[in-house]
Amino acid sequence: MRVxxxxxxxxxxGLLKDMPLTDEIASVLPIELTFERGGDxxxxxxxxxxxxxxxxxxxxxxxxxxxxxxxEWMAFCIVLNDTDISPYSVIHLxxxxxxxxxxxLRRVNNVKLKVxx
Numbered sequence: 001m002r003v004x005x006x007x008x009x010x011x012x013x014g015l016l017k018d019m020p021l022t023d024e025i026a027s028v029l030p031i032e033l034t035f036e037r038g039g040d041x042x043x044x045x046x047x048x049x050x051x052x053x054x055x056x057x058x059x060x061x062x063x064x065x066x067x068x069x070x071x072e073w074m075a076f077c078i079v080l081n082d083t084d085i086s087p088y089s090v091i092h093l094x095x096x097x098x099x100x101x102x103x104x105l106r107r108v109n110n111v112k113l114k115v116x117x
Contacts, residue, residue: 001018001026003067005100006114011014012103014067014096016117021069022093025050025076028062030116035078043104043111044070044077058089065096080105 001022016022026048034044042062051069061084062068068077068090077090080101096100106110 001117003094004116007100007103007111012096012098012100014094014098016067016094017092021051021091024049025093026117031112032112032114033076033108034112036110037107040081040105041083042077042079044075046073046075050074057091059092060084060086060089062090065099065101067093067095069093078104
Protein backbone atom coordinates (compact mmCIF):
# COMPACT_ATOMS: atom_id res chain seq x y z
CA MET A 1 0.00 0.00 0.00
CA ARG A 2 1.36 3.43 -0.92
CA VAL A 3 1.92 5.99 1.84
CA UNK A 4 2.49 9.73 1.42
CA UNK A 5 4.13 11.85 4.09
CA UNK A 6 3.88 15.62 3.65
CA UNK A 7 6.39 18.06 5.15
CA UNK A 8 6.25 21.78 4.31
CA UNK A 9 3.85 21.08 1.41
CA UNK A 10 6.30 18.61 -0.19
CA UNK A 11 5.12 15.02 -0.59
CA UNK A 12 7.42 12.06 0.09
CA UNK A 13 6.30 8.64 -1.17
CA GLY A 14 6.73 5.26 0.42
CA LEU A 15 5.36 1.75 0.48
CA LEU A 16 3.83 -0.06 3.46
CA LYS A 17 4.01 -3.85 3.75
CA ASP A 18 0.84 -5.86 3.28
CA MET A 19 0.02 -6.99 6.82
CA PRO A 20 -2.76 -6.55 9.40
CA LEU A 21 -0.74 -3.96 11.37
CA THR A 22 -0.39 -1.61 8.39
CA ASP A 23 -4.09 -2.09 7.60
CA GLU A 24 -4.97 -0.97 11.11
CA ILE A 25 -2.66 2.05 10.92
CA ALA A 26 -4.09 2.93 7.49
CA SER A 27 -7.60 2.88 8.96
CA VAL A 28 -6.83 6.06 10.97
CA LEU A 29 -5.25 7.91 8.03
CA PRO A 30 -5.11 10.66 6.92
CA ILE A 31 -3.71 12.19 10.07
CA GLU A 32 -1.46 15.08 11.04
CA LEU A 33 1.03 14.22 13.79
CA THR A 34 3.76 16.04 15.66
CA PHE A 35 6.90 13.93 15.35
CA GLU A 36 9.60 14.24 18.03
CA ARG A 37 13.25 13.75 17.23
CA GLY A 38 15.09 10.88 18.90
CA GLY A 39 18.73 11.91 18.42
CA ASP A 40 20.14 11.04 15.01
CA UNK A 41 18.11 7.81 14.95
CA UNK A 42 14.50 8.69 14.29
CA UNK A 43 11.47 10.90 14.35
CA UNK A 44 8.50 9.33 16.13
CA UNK A 45 4.90 10.15 16.90
CA UNK A 46 2.48 8.49 19.23
CA UNK A 47 -0.72 7.28 17.61
CA UNK A 48 -3.82 6.62 19.62
CA UNK A 49 -4.19 3.03 18.45
CA UNK A 50 -3.12 -0.21 20.04
CA UNK A 51 -3.02 -2.80 17.27
CA UNK A 52 -2.33 -6.47 17.84
CA UNK A 53 1.32 -7.19 17.11
CA UNK A 54 3.34 -10.38 16.88
CA UNK A 55 6.69 -10.85 18.58
CA UNK A 56 8.05 -12.79 15.61
CA UNK A 57 7.90 -9.63 13.47
CA UNK A 58 10.23 -7.63 15.72
CA UNK A 59 13.76 -6.52 14.94
CA UNK A 60 16.43 -4.45 16.66
CA UNK A 61 18.01 -3.43 13.36
CA UNK A 62 16.52 -0.28 11.80
CA UNK A 63 17.36 1.22 8.42
CA UNK A 64 17.41 4.76 7.01
CA UNK A 65 14.08 5.86 5.51
CA UNK A 66 12.39 2.85 7.08
CA UNK A 67 8.96 3.10 8.69
CA UNK A 68 8.56 1.23 11.98
CA UNK A 69 6.05 0.62 14.77
CA UNK A 70 7.20 0.68 18.40
CA UNK A 71 4.43 -1.25 20.21
CA GLU A 72 5.34 -0.25 23.77
CA TRP A 73 5.00 3.45 22.94
CA MET A 74 2.28 3.04 20.29
CA ALA A 75 4.60 5.09 18.10
CA PHE A 76 5.04 5.42 14.35
CA CYS A 77 8.72 6.00 13.51
CA ILE A 78 10.68 7.33 10.53
CA VAL A 79 14.32 6.25 10.72
CA LEU A 80 17.13 8.72 9.97
CA ASN A 81 20.15 6.39 10.01
CA ASP A 82 20.86 2.65 9.97
CA THR A 83 21.48 1.47 13.52
CA ASP A 84 20.98 -1.28 16.06
CA ILE A 85 18.58 -0.25 18.83
CA SER A 86 19.12 -3.25 21.11
CA PRO A 87 17.73 -4.01 23.66
CA TYR A 88 14.65 -2.39 22.06
CA SER A 89 12.84 -3.85 19.08
CA VAL A 90 10.33 -2.55 16.57
CA ILE A 91 8.19 -3.82 13.71
CA HIS A 92 9.14 -2.88 10.17
CA LEU A 93 6.10 -1.36 8.43
CA UNK A 94 7.67 -0.39 5.12
CA UNK A 95 10.09 2.04 3.51
CA UNK A 96 10.09 5.48 1.97
CA UNK A 97 10.95 5.60 -1.74
CA UNK A 98 11.96 9.24 -1.34
CA UNK A 99 14.83 10.26 0.96
CA UNK A 100 12.86 12.01 3.69
CA UNK A 101 15.67 11.23 6.18
CA UNK A 102 18.00 13.78 4.55
CA UNK A 103 15.39 16.50 5.00
CA UNK A 104 14.56 15.51 8.58
CA LEU A 105 18.23 15.34 9.58
CA ARG A 106 18.48 19.09 8.88
CA ARG A 107 15.71 19.74 11.43
CA VAL A 108 16.51 20.14 15.11
CA ASN A 109 13.07 20.27 16.65
CA ASN A 110 9.72 18.56 16.41
CA VAL A 111 7.98 18.58 13.03
CA LYS A 112 4.35 18.33 11.94
CA LEU A 113 3.82 15.76 9.24
CA LYS A 114 0.70 14.70 7.40
CA VAL A 115 0.47 10.97 6.76
CA UNK A 116 -2.00 9.52 4.25
CA UNK A 117 -2.46 6.62 1.88
